[in-house]
Amino acid sequence: MTPPPDEMAPASRLDTVTATGSMPAKTVHVRSWGCQMNVYDSQRMVDLLAPLGYRPVDEAEGADIVILNTCHIREKATEKLFSELGRLKTTKQEKAESGGNMILAVAGCVAQAEGPVITARAKHVDIVVGPQSYHSLPELVARASRAKGEPILMTDFPVESKFDHLPEESVPRGVAAFLTIQEGCDKFCSFCVVPYTRGAEYSRPPEDILVEAKRLAQSGVRELTLLGQNVNAYHGEAAGGAVWSLGRLIGAVGDITGIERIRYMTSHPNDMDDELIAAHAQVPELMPFLHLPVQSGSDRILARMNRKHTAAEYLSAIARVRAARPDIALSSDFIVGFPGETEADFQATLDLVNAVGFAQAYSFKYSPRPGTPASSAADAVPEAVKSERLARLQDAILDGQTKFNQACVGQVMPILLDRAGSRPGQLHGRSPYMQSVHVAAPTHLLGAIVPVRIEDARALSLQGSLAAEPCGMVA
Ligand code: 5AD
Numbered sequence: 001m002t003p004p005p006d007e008m009a010p011a012s013r014l015d016t017v018t019a020t021g022s023m024p025a026k027t028v029h030v031r032s033w034g035c036q037m038n039v040y041d042s043q044r045m046v047d048l049l050a051p052l053g054y055r056p057v058d059e060a061e062g063a064d065i066v067i068l069n070t071c072h073i074r075e076k077a078t079e080k081l082f083s084e085l086g087r088l089k090t091t092k093q094e095k096a097e098s099g100g101n102m103i104l105a106v107a108g109c110v111a112q113a114e115g116p117v118i119t120a121r122a123k124h125v126d127i128v129v130g131p132q133s134y135h136s137l138p139e140l141v142a143r144a145s146r147a148k149g150e151p152i153l154m155t156d157f158p159v160e161s162k163f164d165h166l167p168e169e170s171v172p173r174g175v176a177a178f179l180t181i182q183e184g185c186d187k188f189c190s191f192c193v194v195p196y197t198r199g200a201e202y203s204r205p206p207e208d209i210l211v212e213a214k215r216l217a218q219s220g221v222r223e224l225t226l227l228g229q230n231v232n233a234y235h236g237e238a239a240g241g242a243v244w245s246l247g248r249l250i251g252a253v254g255d256i257t258g259i260e261r262i263r264y265m266t267s268h269p270n271d272m273d274d275e276l277i278a279a280h281a282q283v284p285e286l287m288p289f290l291h292l293p294v295q296s297g298s299d300r301i302l303a304r305m306n307r308k309h310t311a312a313e314y315l316s317a318i319a320r321v322r323a324a325r326p327d328i329a330l331s332s333d334f335i336v337g338f339p340g341e342t343e344a345d346f347q348a349t350l351d352l353v354n355a356v357g358f359a360q361a362y363s364f365k366y367s368p369r370p371g372t373p374a375s376s377a378a379d380a381v382p383e384a385v386k387s388e389r390l391a392r393l394q395d396a397i398l399d400g401q402t403k404f405n406q407a408c409v410g411q412v413m414p415i416l417l418d419r420a421g422s423r424p425g426q427l428h429g430r431s432p433y434m435q436s437v438h439v440a441a442p443t444h445l446l447g448a449i450v451p452v453r454i455e456d457a458r459a460l461s462l463q464g465s466l467a468a469e470p471c472g473m474v475a
């Protein structure tokens with residue numbers, strides 16, 4: 001699983017789907033919360049509606065369809081949905097007053113988990129559609145247009161794969177894109193809703209993934225992030241019956257002309273198999289960055305979380321990856337204040353952070369999720385203790401992150417310039433290690449991978465200038 005952008009340090013690449021292109025009359029606005037997979041799903045929803053003549057727009061005001069693609073991983077996200085639905089009630093009324101009709105749809109994991117609650121609490125919602133059934137959006141939109149006022153609830157886990165029903169991309173994705181290769185989770189960590197909202201683990205066939213990756217490369221994508229809630233559990237069955245691991249798939253994606261960078265997220269420590277680790281040593285396109293959530297440094301808490309690994313096993317997975325790719329940058333997720341967490345348990349988490357030296361990490365206060373085993377635990381940690389521990393953990397993470405960034409000063413790195421910078425004359429780019437880099441560069445270099453000398457480092461970003469010499473560190 002990947003952390004929600006609104007609570008993580010690096011910005012998400014896209015949380016509203018927009019595009020230019022031909023100008024049909026009707027418009028759709030998609031707002032996305034949560035993980036990168038939701039960003040991918042939002043783009044696919046736009047693709048599904050494009051053949052019906054819907055063009056994506058930035059604003060909900062005036063749009064013919066508004067889709068809220070939701071996240072259920074922590075409490076705040078559900079509340080955000082309901083406050084957004086409150087605002088959209090006025091937007092929908094305004095559209096009706098001007099003689100139009102706005103179809104309001106709630107998609108994603110909150111839709112899956114709380115469908116009937118949504119239709120009961122927000123009567124102006126027309127469609128509630130879960131993450132495994134959004135390929136039926138064209139049909140649902142047609143039904144909603146006919147039956148105004150009657151909410152449609154579609155939260156099945158259909159037997160057929162939604163991926164078989166997704167059309168080609170309707171708009172170019174830019175230079176860096178996401179591609180979902182695996183979905184769902186069978187791990188059942190005791191705090192997590194994903195196995196319930198996204199369903200059982202499913203791996204797309206490798207041929208389908210390679211077709212999509214080639215299309216993306218042809219449309220200008222140079223960096224591809226392979227997505228899955230448990231991406232390194234990937235086991236896609238090819239037409240001849242052979243089962244591909246993630247390591248094998250990464251090698252094949254690396255062979256696609258135009259794809260120069262590959263990343264994958266999110267992984268489970270127990271699924272770091274030898275083929276994947278070998279890919280880190282052998283596939284030049286695979287970037288030296290690994291997001292490997294550990295959640296806690298205490299074995300007692302890890303057992304209660306049903307993570308099925310110890311802190312030592314996590315450290316040994318990291319040691320194996322580091323042996324294959326010594327400069328790998330590491331990232332993780334942490335939960336503080338899980339039921340029963342003592343100060344000693346928390347100290348073990350701090351010790352793990354200091355031992356690993358993460359290049360970045362995300363940390364969250366434990367939030368009980370309805371229906372998950374941990375939510376009924378009797379020994380909840382008080383909110384004030386959670387907040388105090390979170391602050392200490394974030395200090396330790398930031399410390400490691402600053403050190404990692406400062407060690408880059410003076411190096412020349414290949415930077416993929418992916419968007420305009422915040423200051424005039426500047427572009428934003430990504431280092432191989434996933435750092436944000438601000439570079440003074442002309443706009444015609446957007447989309448290029450250029451050598452940049454790193455001159456300054458802060459906790460959250462690097463600053464550099466275009467370098468004449470080739471990169472010293474990474475291919
Ligand atoms: N409370 C707090 N954080 C959670 N996460 C998942 N479920 C919860 C929860 N109930 C965090 C984990 C996961 C990340 C995506 O979100 O750290 O890796």
Ligand code: SF4
Pocket residue numbers: 001185186187188189192193194195229230268
């Ligand atoms: Fe959730 Fe655990 Fe599965 Fe990750 S591995 S999606 S935390 S159940």
